[in-house]
Amino acid sequence: MTEPADSPKQDYRDSVFLPKTDFPMKAGLPQKEPGILARWQAADFYTELRNRRRGREKFILHDGPPYANGDMHIGHALNHILKDMVVRTQTLLGKDAPYVPGWDCHGLPIEWKVEEQYRKKKLNKDEVPAVEFRAECRAYAQNWVDTQREQLKRLGINADWDNPYLTMDFQAEATIVAELLKFAESGQLYRGAKPVMWSPVEKTALAEAEVEYEDIVSTQIDVAFEIVEAPNEPSLVGAFAVIWTTTPWTIPVNQALAYGPEVDYVVSEVAGRRYIYALDLEAAFLSRLGVESVDRGYGPLKTGGLVDAFVRHPMHHLGGFFAKPRSMLAGDFVTTESGTGLVHMSPDHGEDDFDLCKANGIDPVFAVEGDGKYRADWLWLGGEGSVINPKFNAPDGPICTALRESGGLLAASADYKHSYPHSWRSKAKVIYRCTPQWFVPMDKATVGATLREKAVAAISDTRFIPEKGRNRLSSMVEGRPDWVLSRQRAWGVPITLFVKKGTNQYLDDPAVNARIIAGVRAKGVDGWSEERAQEYLGPDYALADYERVTDILDVWFDSGCTHAFVLESGRWPDLQWPADLYLEGSDQHRGWFQSSLLQSCGTRGRAPYNAVLTHGFTMDQKGMKMSKSLGNTINPLDLMRDSGADILRLWALTVDFTEDHRIGKEILQGVSDQYRKLRNTFRYLLGALDGFSDPEKVEVADMPELERYMLHLLADMDVKLRQAVDDFDFNNYVRLLTDFANEDLSAFFFDIRKDSLYCDAATDPKRMAYRTVLDILFHALVRYAAPVLVFTSEEVWQTRFGADVDSVHFSDWPEVDAGWIDTKLAENWGRIRGARMLANELIEPMRRNKEIGSSLEVEYSYSGDAGEIDLAEIFIVSTVHLGREEGAVKTANHKCGRCWRHLPEVVDDGALCGRCADVVGG
RNA sequence: GGGUGAUUAGCUUAGUGGUAGACCACAUCCUUGAUACGGGUGGGGCCACAAGUUCAAACCUUGUAUUGCCCA
Numbered sequence: 001m002t003e004p005a006d007s008p009k010q011d012y013r014d015s016v017f018l019p020k021t022d023f024p025m026k027a028g029l030p031q032k033e034p035g036i037l038a039r040w041q042a043a044d045f046y047t048e049l050r051n052r053r054r055g056r057e058k059f060i061l062h063d064g065p066p067y068a069n070g071d072m073h074i075g076h077a078l079n080h081i082l083k084d085m086v087v088r089t090q091t092l093l094g095k096d097a098p099y100v101p102g103w104d105c106h107g108l109p110i111e112w113k114v115e116e117q118y119r120k121k122k123l124n125k126d127e128v129p130a131v132e133f134r135a136e137c138r139a140y141a142q143n144w145v146d147t148q149r150e151q152l153k154r155l156g157i158n159a160d161w162d163n164p165y166l167t168m169d170f171q172a173e174a175t176i177v178a179e180l181l182k183f184a185e186s187g188q189l190y191r192g193a194k195p196v197m198w199s200p201v202e203k204t205a206l207a208e209a210e211v212e213y214e215d216i217v218s219t220q221i222d223v224a225f226e227i228v229e230a231p232n233e234p235s236l237v238g239a240f241a242v243i244w245t246t247t248p249w250t251i252p253v254n255q256a257l258a259y260g261p262e263v264d265y266v267v268s269e270v271a272g273r274r275y276i277y278a279l280d281l282e283a284a285f286l287s288r289l290g291v292e293s294v295d296r297g298y299g300p301l302k303t304g305g306l307v308d309a310f311v312r313h314p315m316h317h318l319g320g321f322f323a324k325p326r327s328m329l330a331g332d333f334v335t336t337e338s339g340t341g342l343v344h345m346s347p348d349h350g351e352d353d354f355d356l357c358k359a360n361g362i363d364p365v366f367a368v369e370g371d372g373k374y375r376a377d378w379l380w381l382g383g384e385g386s387v388i389n390p391k392f393n394a395p396d397g398p399i400c401t402a403l404r405e406s407g408g409l410l411a412a413s414a415d416y417k418h419s420y421p422h423s424w425r426s427k428a429k430v431i432y433r434c435t436p437q438w439f440v441p442m443d444k445a446t447v448g449a450t451l452r453e454k455a456v457a458a459i460s461d462t463r464f465i466p467e468k469g470r471n472r473l474s475s476m477v478e479g480r481p482d483w484v485l486s487r488q489r490a491w492g493v494p495i496t497l498f499v500k501k502g503t504n505q506y507l508d509d510p511a512v513n514a515r516i517i518a519g520v521r522a523k524g525v526d527g528w529s530e531e532r533a534q535e536y537l538g539p540d541y542a543l544a545d546y547e548r549v550t551d552i553l554d555v556w557f558d559s560g561c562t563h564a565f566v567l568e569s570g571r572w573p574d575l576q577w578p579a580d581l582y583l584e585g586s587d588q589h590r591g592w593f594q595s596s597l598l599q600s601c602g603t604r605g606r607a608p609y610n611a612v613l614t615h616g617f618t619m620d621q622k623g624m625k626m627s628k629s630l631g632n633t634i635n636p637l638d639l640m641r642d643s644g645a646d647i648l649r650l651w652a653l654t655v656d657f658t659e660d661h662r663i664g665k666e667i668l669q670g671v672s673d674q675y676r677k678l679r680n681t682f683r684y685l686l687g688a689l690d691g692f693s694d695p696e697k698v699e700v701a702d703m704p705e706l707e708r709y710m711l712h713l714l715a716d717m718d719v720k721l722r723q724a725v726d727d728f729d730f731n732n733y734v735r736l737l738t739d740f741a742n743e744d745l746s747a748f749f750f751d752i753r754k755d756s757l758y759c760d761a762a763t764d765p766k767r768m769a770y771r772t773v774l775d776i777l778f779h780a781l782v783r784y785a786a787p788v789l790v791f792t793s794e795e796v797w798q799t800r801f802g803a804d805v806d807s808v809h810f811s812d813w814p815e816v817d818a819g820w821i822d823t824k825l826a827e828n829w830g831r832i833r834g835a836r837m838l839a840n841e842l843i844e845p846m847r848r849n850k851e852i853g854s855s856l857e858v859e860y861s862y863s864g865d866a867g868e869i870d871l872a873e874i875f876i877v878s879t880v881h882l883g884r885e886e887g888a889v890k891t892a893n894h895k896c897g898r899c900w901r902h903l904p905e906v907v908d909d910g911a912l913c914g915r916c917a918d919v920v921g922g
Numbered sequence: 923g924g925g926u927g928a929u930u931a932g933c934u935u936a937g938u939g940g941u942a943g944a945c946c947a948c949a950u951c952c953u954u955g956a957u958a959c960g961g962g963u964g965g966g967g968c969c970a971c972a973a974g975u976u977c978a979a980a981c982c983u984u985g986u987a988u989u990g991c992c993c994a
Contacts, residue, residue, distance in 0.1 A: 019955095019956055025958060472927085475926080476992085476993095585991090586927085586991055587992070589991090590992055616991080655935090659927080660989080660990050667933065667934075669933085670934065670946060674945080676958095680959065683956075683959090684959090684960090731934085735944085742945065743944090746961085747962090751961060754956080758955065840962055841963075844964090847951055848951055850951090852952090853953075900954095900955085
């Protein structure tokens with residue numbers, strides 16, 4: 001067989017200027033990214049950027065320290081990507097935006113892990129010298145800092161990784177001590193008391209995390225307190241308020257009773273005595289008493305009848321502490337879920353009790369000592385215990401026996417099953433016990449205003465993104481109690497106070513304080529030792545007269561001081577105080593945002609930040625919390641290994657991070673598709689710009705309308721992108737970019753100009769104008785995309801300019817000429833694009849019937865006027881007839897063998913049109 | 923249990939009282955020449971649910987559900 005002689009189809013492909021680039025469509029990010037990272041690192045990228053931005057306006061993002069314990073998770077990844085985006089966009093705008101990362105290193109979780117290691121080695125923490133133990137904690141924290149640092153680096157975060165801040169640096173520890181002493185010197189510190197979880201076995205306070213709950217059986221007792229005074233209902237005098245408790249040992253420390261203001265009470269008579277209890281709990285109460293019915297002749301208790309009433313302790317005959325009448329107080333926490341609806345209050349041994357009593361001027365008495373025994377001078381059961389001993393609390397034990405003899409015990413049985421806290425370590429029962437603690441007062445006026453007032457004022461001076469963060473922080477500051485600074489632990493910054501023995505008064509001498517700070521600066525937290533105490537006290541004070549406080553600081557005080565030892569210290573000369581921005585998860589309203597605010601307001605009278613940005617939490621695909629037990633966690637390390645950091649970054653910057661948001665397989669698939677679209681846009685630009693150089697450039701004034709319209713769109717987007725950066729609206733930022741790339745470029749501009757790019761002569765002014773605009777677009781888009789796709793943008797940059805040139809990340813914001821904005825032109829082109837859409841709709845049925853294939857086979861009639869614009873080119877059809885009723889027909893013209901347009905001058909299918917003949921011939 | 927957010931198409935999301943929009947995905951057609959790509963067209967929403975205010979509600983009010991964060 002031979003080819004038909006009449007169709008010598010010539011292949012013009014070689015004469016067409018097709019895009020040419022080595023930039024691959026398949027990204028291969030997991031393989032490429034580490035190489036790009038290594039190059040940045042080798043060139044000391046962070047330092048170089050600092051040098052280049054020196055002297056520019058600053059933007060200070062102050063990094064909140066993650067806890068140095070465990071691998072990076074999705075929350076860390078999101079948080080750091082957002083921070084990096086802030087820093088990079090501000091840098092792109094030309095500012096000097098340093099980023100010093102930090103870690104929170106002290107605290108119980110680390111202490112606990114180290115203890116766990118000790119236990120595995122059969123070592124007892126208490127037998128190890130504290131200095132040695134702290135050294136282990138330090139090493140443990142350092143290990144996780146190093147691990148997390150490498151994981152965060154992999155995200156492409158541009159930070160001062162070689163010089164991070166750690167709360168356990170000696171310099172940091174010394175600053176924290178100095179900041180604490182500022183509170184002391186300004187009178188914003190006092191020693192008070194507070195019930196804490198206490199283990200009588202280990203004789204130590206426990207944190208919530210050190211407590212586990214187990215079911216036990218306790219003795220439950222009902223105790224009658226005789227009413228001795230009832231100004232609002234005098235008939236109640238002589239009746240008995242009945243309380244119920246599962247901790248009989250607290251009765252010897254009772255100081256008040258509480259009733260529920262909303263609870264309905266009744267007065268009934270049993271065996272000649274009148275009892276008061278909640279109506280809803282009558283059945284259970286009577287069953288404990290072992291009676292079947294009562295005389296309810298007294299009826300319901302009048303509302304307010306218990307207000308201002310007093311009772312007396314069943315052991316009042318002992319005198320002293322027990323003789324004092326007990327108030328009846330209204331407590332919102334009193335419910336009718338169990339008991340009698342009346343609750344006995346011991347401020348020493350319960351949080352509700354403590355708070356209610358404190359509000360009514362009743363102080364704790366510290367009757368139970370650290371070993372769980374009543375102190376020796378206690379009138380009842382002095383020196384006896386321990387209070388957690390079941391026999392001590394039993395129905396036949398000493399407490400119940402005495403109560404029974406006094407007539408106060410109505411019922412007692414060792415049969416109440418409930419969940420009760422135990423020490424995680426010893427498995428022994430724990431109790432609430434009031435212990436001395438150090439507080440920062442919220443409502444004490446110092447230098448004009450209280451700390452609460454200063455903090456509230458500072459909040460109103462701060463910008464919040466989103467705005468609702470303001471309310472959240474305000475309501476917490478307005479409602480919070482005094483700040484408890486002390487912890488009875490080992491791994492932390494010491495509360496470096498000397499207290500005058502026999503008082504609660506700490507020594508306030510700046511000379512002593514200066515020596516203490518110097519000591520901690522030299523030796524870290526170990527510098528606060530008994531051996532060095534006299535050295536700090538100096539010649540003016542004798543150690544024998546003082547108690548050296550051995551508590552450590554709440555770790556929130558540590559992190560609340562980061563602004564002091566990072567921004568102010570001078571160790572990072574690029575930084576300055578206050579920070580422009582703090583950026584953390586919404587849980588930090590209670591945490592770091594607040595501790596930093598209070599710390600700074602207490603010492604500097606204002607917030608350490610000008611703005612606070614909060615992000616939500618990452619949920620699984622269905623919006624459920626991620627947890628290991630549900631198996632719905634997404635591990636960012638796996639994701640980077642499988643898909644690349646740029647995909648993770650694009651995800652973080654596409655979702656609405658100000659709210660809770662989701663991640664999952666389907667969502668990530670969508671992100672990957674979006675990435676591919678952007679990547680392909682760059683690939684096209686690189687291919688279409690092959691061989692482009694300055695001499696080809698055309699002045700904007702000489703460009704066709706379409707090119708000027710595109711520059712208008714670019715300039716318009718530029719304004720919106722700047723606004724998005726100012727608003728930290730990254731979701732919008734990325735959407736502006738992708739919509740522009742997809743709709744304005746790929747589906748419109750590139751599609752229309754394909755003909756010119758492929759088929760016009762290299763010297764054709766239209767083609768030159770097109771390539772000039774592509775070059776402008778390239779420079780703009782690669783910079784816009786750089787803060788988002790940090791690796792891909794670098795790859796694009798190097799593909800165009802070679803591996804030896806500067807990084808794209810040293811660039812400034814694109815120079816987009818505001819003069820390109822041409823509203824009138826844009827309005828006209830808006831109409832043309834509308835007409836183009838209509839044309840597509842009219843052409844579509846022909847394509848669908850297989851009447852035509854390509855739209856270039858169409859002759860289109862347009863009812864309007866097009867001015868100078870060649871609509872055939874814009875609509876991508878063969879010809880447009882003006883001034884006729886809108887419609888499409890198949891052309892009779894032949895197809896040019898090179899540009900595929902159907903034109904009258906083409907003599908036969910496959911022959912050349914005039915333009916192509918010139919190009920090929922010339 | 924309390925406080926405080928969220929809920930718009932399969933996904934990511936615009937939308938501050940006047941006919942609910944977009945990108946992606948999906949279906950389908952075109953494409954020798956952006957080809958592990960590109961273009962066209964189309965379907966798809968009781969705006970979580972229920973009451974109320976209003977001439978008119980995704981939007982304002984109240985409640986419910988689901989779900990998050992903080993606290994108890």
